[in-house]
Amino acid sequence: MDTFVFLTTILLPALFDGLIVTLELIATAAPFGLLAGIGVAVGRTYGSRWISLPLRGYVAFIKGCPLLLLLFILYFGLPSIGIRLSPFLASVIGFIFCNSAYNSEYIRGALLSVKEGQMIAAQALGMSRWQSIRYIILPQALRRAIPGMTNEFIYLIKYSSLAFMITAVELTGAGKLVATKYFLFNETFVVIAIVYLFLVTVTTVAANMLEKKFAVPT
Amino acid sequence: MGADKYILRVEDIHKAYGDREVLKGVSFNVRKGETKVFIGPSGTGKSTLLRCINQLTLPDQGRVFLNDEEVTNSGTRINYFRQKIGMVFQNFYLFDHLTAVRNVEVALLKVKKMDAAAAREKALEELRRVGMEDWADHYPAELSGGQAQRVSIARALAMDPDVILFDEPTSALDPELTREVLEVMKNLARQGMTMLVVTHEMGFALSVANEVLFMEHGKVVERGTPAQLLNDPAFTRTKNFIGKFRDYNEE
Amino acid sequence: MDIIIILLDWIPYLFLGLLQTLGLVLASLAVGLIFGLPMALGQIYGNRLIKSVISVYVWFFRGLPVIVLLFLFFFGIFPSLNMSSVPPFVVAVVVLGLRGAAYQSQIFRGAIQSISEGQMTAARSLGMTRFQAIRHVILPQALRIALPGWSNEYPTVLTDTAICYAIGVQELLTRATYMVAQTYITMPIYLAIAGVYILLNYAGMKALNMLEKKTSIPGFGQGAL
Numbered sequence: 029m030d031t032f033v034f035l036t037t038i039l040l041p042a043l044f045d046g047l048i049v050t051l052e053l054i055a056t057a058a059p060f061g062l063l064a065g066i067g068v069a070v071g072r073t074y075g076s077r078w079i080s081l082p083l084r085g086y087v088a089f090i091k092g093c094p095l096l097l098l099l100f101i102l103y104f105g106l107p108s109i110g111i112r113l114s115p116f117l118a119s120v121i122g123f124i125f126c127n128s129a130y131n132s133e134y135i136r137g138a139l140l141s142v143k144e145g146q147m148i149a150a151q152a153l154g155m156s157r158w159q160s161i162r163y164i165i166l167p168q169a170l171r172r173a174i175p176g177m178t179n180e181f182i183y184l185i186k187y188s189s190l191a192f193m194i195t196a197v198e199l200t201g202a203g204k205l206v207a208t209k210y211f212l213f214n215e216t217f218v219v220i221a222i223v224y225l226f227l228v229t230v231t232t233v234a235a236n237m238l239e240k241k242f243a244v245p246t
Numbered sequence: 247m248g249a250d251k252y253i254l255r256v257e258d259i260h261k262a263y264g265d266r267e268v269l270k271g272v273s274f275n276v277r278k279g280e281t282k283v284f285i286g287p288s289g290t291g292k293s294t295l296l297r298c299i300n301q302l303t304l305p306d307q308g309r310v311f312l313n314d315e316e317v318t319n320s321g322t323r324i325n326y327f328r329q330k331i332g333m334v335f336q337n338f339y340l341f342d343h344l345t346a347v348r349n350v351e352v353a354l355l356k357v358k359k360m361d362a363a364a365a366r367e368k369a370l371e372e373l374r375r376v377g378m379e380d381w382a383d384h385y386p387a388e389l390s391g392g393q394a395q396r397v398s399i400a401r402a403l404a405m406d407p408d409v410i411l412f413d414e415p416t417s418a419l420d421p422e423l424t425r426e427v428l429e430v431m432k433n434l435a436r437q438g439m440t441m442l443v444v445t446h447e448m449g450f451a452l453s454v455a456n457e458v459l460f461m462e463h464g465k466v467v468e469r470g471t472p473a474q475l476l477n478d479p480a481f482t483r484t485k486n487f488i489g490k491f492r493d494y495n496e497e
Numbered sequence: 498m499d500i501i502i503i504l505l506d507w508i509p510y511l512f513l514g515l516l517q518t519l520g521l522v523l524a525s526l527a528v529g530l531i532f533g534l535p536m537a538l539g540q541i542y543g544n545r546l547i548k549s550v551i552s553v554y555v556w557f558f559r560g561l562p563v564i565v566l567l568f569l570f571f572f573g574i575f576p577s578l579n580m581s582s583v584p585p586f587v588v589a590v591v592v593l594g595l596r597g598a599a600y601q602s603q604i605f606r607g608a609i610q611s612i613s614e615g616q617m618t619a620a621r622s623l624g625m626t627r628f629q630a631i632r633h634v635i636l637p638q639a640l641r642i643a644l645p646g647w648s649n650e651y652p653t654v655l656t657d658t659a660i661c662y663a664i665g666v667q668e669l670l671t672r673a674t675y676m677v678a679q680t681y682i683t684m685p686i687y688l689a690i691a692g693v694y695i696l697l698n699y700a701g702m703k704a705l706n707m708l709e710k711k712t713s714i715p716g717f718g719q720g721a722l
Contacts, residue, residue, distance in 0.1 A: 088695065089691070089695065091652065091698075092652070092656075092691075092694055092695030092698040092699070093656070093691040093694055093695060094655075094656040094657075094658075094659030094660070094670065094694055095656065095659075096659045096660055096662060096670060097659055097670055097673075097687060097690060097691055097694065098691075100670075100674065100687055101684070101687045101688070101691070104677065104683055104687075105683045105684045105687045105688075106684075107683075108683045108684050109684065186560075186561065186562040186563075187562065188562075189562035189563075189564045189565060190562075190564060190660065192564070193564075193662070193663060200562065200564055200565055200568070204568060207568075207572065213568070213569075213572035213573040213576070214569075214573040214574070214577055216573075217565060217568055217569040217572070217573050218569075218573075220565055221557075221561055221565060221569065224560060224561050224562060224565060225556070225557070225560040225561065228559075228560040228561075229556075229560065300622060302618055302621060302622060322626070325624045325625065325626055326624065327624075328621065328622055328623065328624040329623065329624035332622075332623075333619075333622040335615065335618070335619065335622075337615055339613075339615035339616060339618060339619035340619075341616060341619070341620070341634050341638075342616070342638060342714075342717050342718075343637045343638045343641065343714055343717055352623075352633060352634075353620075353623035353624065353625060356625065356629055356633050357623060357624045357625055357629065385714055385715045385716055385717065386716070386717075387714075387715055387716020387717055388715055388716060398619075401623070402622075402623075405623060405624065
């Protein structure tokens with residue numbers, strides 16, 4: 029088949045459908061990954077031992093366990109105890125676990141780097157401990173954690189490709205299926221690579237702008 | 247020639263950074279065993295001049311000769327000349343990952359290809375010369391500024407250089423530590439080492455130098471023996487400068 | 498109890514997978530080091546052409562998912578070069594290694610650039626060539642500074658090896674999956690395998706921390722990077 033015809037009539041439409049799934053995966057997982065990451069970080073930093081210790085275990089497990097294995101556990105493992113998830117949902121949950129664990133590390137580091145005086149000053153104004161964290165400490169910490177978190181977001185873009193391993197046909201999966209059917213691997217994966225490089229590069233540029241925008245004069 | 251033979255000749259060195267002319271033609275000759283001291287306000291190109299001599303900075307114009315061999319435009323042979331022209335820096339620049347003795351011996355091993363035992367012996371000997379042999383196994387971070395500078399002098403001495411360039415060797419030190427470094431330098435001068443020194447230590451300049459060169463705006467504007475500079479009425483600018491320094495130091 | 502007996506039977510099979518996983522990790526880190534370090538030097542000391550070629554390389558390998566690189570090399574590039582018979586393990590080492598080189602080069606680059614200009618100046622003033630100065634003065638310092646960052650490559654590469662399942666490398670996860678399919682035991686196997694990965698992660702980091710302690714120099718590199 030003519031490469032041009034293959035590209036325009038078969039590959040690109042398939043990849044477009046896949047790309048939509050990829051973007052949906054990312055867009056669903058990222059906000060929860062951020063929120064859960066904040067929760068885990070605050071719990072680990074300010075919570076009692078009964079909160080911080082299990083959270084520490086959670087982060088150690090997620091960081092130590094390959095994401096693909098985590099996806100297998102969620103998709104192939106959970107049905108054995110009666111929980112059935114769609115490939116999409118299993119992927120999103122896996123990505124949220126992964127994203128939140130890594131984000132929490134950056135946020136925790138940032139929380140610890142906020143000077144002690146900030147908390148004292150906030151409490152001196154009559155804020156409760158929770159209010160001090162919410163309105164004084166966290167806004168500072170989150171800004172400092174932006175570089176790490178945008179990095180994690182870029183990882184999320186790339187690791188979203190693993191959803192295909194549990195049959196969620198996203199960008200990589202859509203391409204793989206077409207490539208196998210027509211036996212045109214080089215052409216297909218070059219196009220897929222271009223799409224990922226585009227996504228990652230645009231995100232990197234946007235992340236740099238975000239970092240500049242939120243930079244606090246020091 | 248003969249007894250008048252110059253060990254180092256510096257001819258008409260020019261250097262500009264963009265529009266800013268740092269050196270506007272500096273020339274002088276050095277005999278073996280002489281100590282020449284360069285003084286003058288900051289930013290008049292004294293340090294750049296030293297760096298042009300061993301080509302760490304490439305001059306735009308002018309030539310340098312060591313024992314009648316051209317140092318400028320010498321290509322890769324510059325590495326040979328740099329062994330013969332030692333340098334001591336304001337901030338010591340000791341190799342941070344090496345102990346004092348290994349700082350001194352690393353170039354003996356890698357550049358001069360001496361065998362390990364001979365290099366170690368030589369390194370310890372040079373450390374002894376600057377009073378640092380007891381600190382041989384300490385890392386730079388464990389040394390005071392004065393001690394670090396003495397080690398860096400030992401490092402330069404170990405190469406058996408024909409001349410050593412001192413680039414403000416005490417400017418980063420407090421007075422107490424300055425004294426111990428100046429003491430080492432005075433001893434070297436007495437032992438006949440050929441030295442070019444950029445410094446703000448007027449006491450050292452006047453007591454040790456064979457010749458003091460006063461630089462301003464990239465030029466040597468006055469030069470003479472310490473006695474001339476102090477007594478000859480012609481040397482107004484130098485005297486003015488030294489006077490200001492004295493007032494400043496006494497404050 | 499039956500489950501435990503079944504699992505015990507499979508231990509030798511899984512152990513071979515463990516060896517493949519470890520082999521992948523070590524080989525990939527080594528390839529990454531062998532290419533990454535010269536790339537860092539090229540990016541700092543090289544001419545414009547070298548610098549831009551390396552930048553593009555880094556951009557490419559850091560911008561793509563592991564699985565895309567694996568598919569590209571395994572189904573595309575290797576067969577195109579008439580090397581279809583190259584085993585998946587080797588393809589995986591090539592991909593993880595070349596990708597690791599991109600990441601490692603940036604770690605080394607940061608470390609080299611963090612060393613003050615004076616170290617090079619002092620080395621050159623003693624008559625060292627540029628190469629000697631890099632070899633004997635810059636690199637011994639840069640490698641120590643890079644070590645903590647480099648250590649973080651280990652868990653990344655370790656967890657990435659699991660993705661080599663996608664091209665059929667017989668590593669731990671591939672074998673675990675096969676075992677699941679044969680025994681119909683899922684959760685216990687997956688959780689046990691997760692435990693093995695976490696253990697490997699922990700042991701490797703401990704070893705690297707020891708290496709950091711062993712190579713540390715009083716007062717040097719603390720807080721850098």
